[in-house]
Amino acid sequence: MNSDDNYQQLSSIQHFAFCRRQWALIHIEQQWAENLRTVEGELLHEKVHDVFADDKRRGVITVRAMAISSKALRVSGQCDVVEFIPDEDGITLNGHKGKFKVYPVEYKHGEPKEDQVDILQLVAQAICLEEMLCCKIDEGAIFYEKIRRRQRVEITDLLRKQVSDMFAEMNELMNRHYTPRVKPSKCCNACSLKNLCLPKLLRNKSVSAYISQYIADEGG
Numbered sequence: 615m616n617s618d619d620n621y622q623q624l625s626s627i628q629h630f631a632f633c634r635r636q637w638a639l640i641h642i643e644q645q646w647a648e649n650l651r652t653v654e655g656e657l658l659h660e661k662v663h664d665v666f667a668d669d670k671r672r673g674v675i676t677v678r679a680m681a682i683s684s685k686a687l688r689v690s691g692q693c694d695v696v697e698f699i700p701d702e703d704g705i706t707l708n709g710h711k712g713k714f715k716v717y718p719v720e721y722k723h724g725e726p727k728e729d730q731v732d733i734l735q736l737v738a739q740a741i742c743l744e745e746m747l748c749c750k751i752d753e754g755a756i757f758y759e760k761i762r763r764r765q766r767v768e769i770t771d772l773l774r775k776q777v778s779d780m781f782a783e784m785n786e787l788m789n790r791h792y793t794p795r796v797k798p799s800k801c802c803n804a805c806s807l808k809n810l811c812l813p814k815l816l817r818n819k820s821v822s823a824y825i826s827q828y829i830a831d832e833g834g
């Protein structure tokens with residue numbers, strides 16, 4: 615079978631990079647998926663109110679909310695913004711003169727994070743666009759609303775492999791319908807599913823107390 619139903623959601627790489635168990639609870643067991651979808655839907659609506667509006671300035675063609683997918687990764691989703699920038703080494707586009715470089719831009723409400731979660735999502739988008747448009751993408755950007763600036767991201771082979779390995783692992787877990795066991799980490803404190811994931815443990819103590827105890831036990 616090769617229907618879109620079996621494809622991973624591109625944005626789910628954020629949950630997977632945060633915690634594999636959280637990803638499985640949401641995407642395999644569908645726990646709280648409704649709530650998350652509602653929130654994500656609202657945010658998306660806010661961001662892409664001008665879906666499919668093309669905006670041509672200084673020769674740059676801007677396409678918003680572009681649907682994307684990759685057979686190689688078995689993933690589908692969308693790009694907040696794809697810019698087609700005039701470039702002699704680029705690709706041709708139907709209905710437009712000249713050649714263009716493909717440049718994905720992801721929009722985030724917050725500020726740059728210490729982890730790589732946002733970067734991995736952008737790299738996954740670049741891989742999809744490369745497959746769909748037969749092009750090579752060396753760079754993209756993440757626009758952070760809080761600082762109102764773009765952070766440039768080099769799409770390296772190392773990042774491509776990381777993303778490809780992650781989706782391979784997701785597909786494998788999804789096929790086996792397997793939810794990884796609890797592995798407490800600092801992430802648990804910020805996890806929106808902690809009450810669902812650790813209900814018995816939380817009845818008696820806080821997540822941070824549980825993690826401290828777990829680390830102490832592991833260290834002997």
Ligand code: SF4
Pocket residue numbers: 632633634635636639796797798799801802803805806807808811812
């Ligand atoms: S509470 Fe911790 S282990 Fe459980 S899903 Fe959240 S981050 Fe993962």
